[in-house]
Amino acid sequence: MTDSLEAQAHAFIAKTVAEHPVVLFMKGVPDQPGCGFSATVVQILDHLGVDFAGVNVLQSDALRQGVKSYSDWPTIPQLYVKGEFVGGCDIVKEMYGSGELKTLLDEQGLLAA
Numbered sequence: 025m026t027d028s029l030e031a032q033a034h035a036f037i038a039k040t041v042a043e044h045p046v047v048l049f050m051k052g053v054p055d056q057p058g059c060g061f062s063a064t065v066v067q068i069l070d071h072l073g074v075d076f077a078g079v080n081v082l083q084s085d086a087l088r089q090g091v092k093s094y095s096d097w098p099t100i101p102q103l104y105v106k107g108e109f110v111g112g113c114d115i116v117k118e119m120y121g122s123g124e125l126k127t128l129l130d131e132q133g134l135l136a137a
Contacts, residue, residue, distance in 0.1 A: 026065050029037070029086040029090075030086065030090055030093060032086065032090075033084075033086045033089070033090025033091070033094070034039055034090055034094050036087065036090075037049070037087075037090060037094045038094075040077065040079060041104045041107050042107060043077075044077035045053070045075075045106055045132065045134055046069070046075065046076035046077065046103070046104070046105055046106075046134055047076065047077045047078075047079060047092045047103070048062075048066065048069065048072055048076055048077070048078050048079070048080065048092040048101055048102070048103050048104075049066055049079045049100060049101060049102045049104075049115045050062035050065065050078055050080065050081065050100060050101040050102075051052050051080070051081060051082050051100055051101070052080055052082065053078050053080050054066050054070075054076075058073065058080070059100075060114075061099070061101055061112070061113035062100070063115055064113050064116075064117065065077070065103060065116050066133070068092075068116055068117070068120045068125070070106045072126055072129060072135060072136055073119075073135060073136050074129055074135065075134070079129055081100055088100070088134070093123065095109045096113060097109065098134070099110070099112045099113070100112070101113055101116075101127075103116050103123040105128060105132060105134070106112070106132050106134075110125075110128070117123075
């Protein structure tokens, strides 16, 4: 991938993460996840009642590669909360199971009352 494409992808990711409190970079879209891992994270966020932006990384190879280099995390989906990288499916599942994800979202004022 050329540096300019990666830079464009990183700029798009930074802008998206800055504009939305909760962002899920995923395969597919929230209504039609493109893989089981993305579907799992969407289900968790929906169950918690979190309003989130789903970004389909399959729309461009530069974005799919860029999201991995941006976070220095090799897998997709990737969850961001208030601009901070939270993790992929396994981490989100663990945090959900322990109650840590709900606490994080609650402390950030992102859960509906």
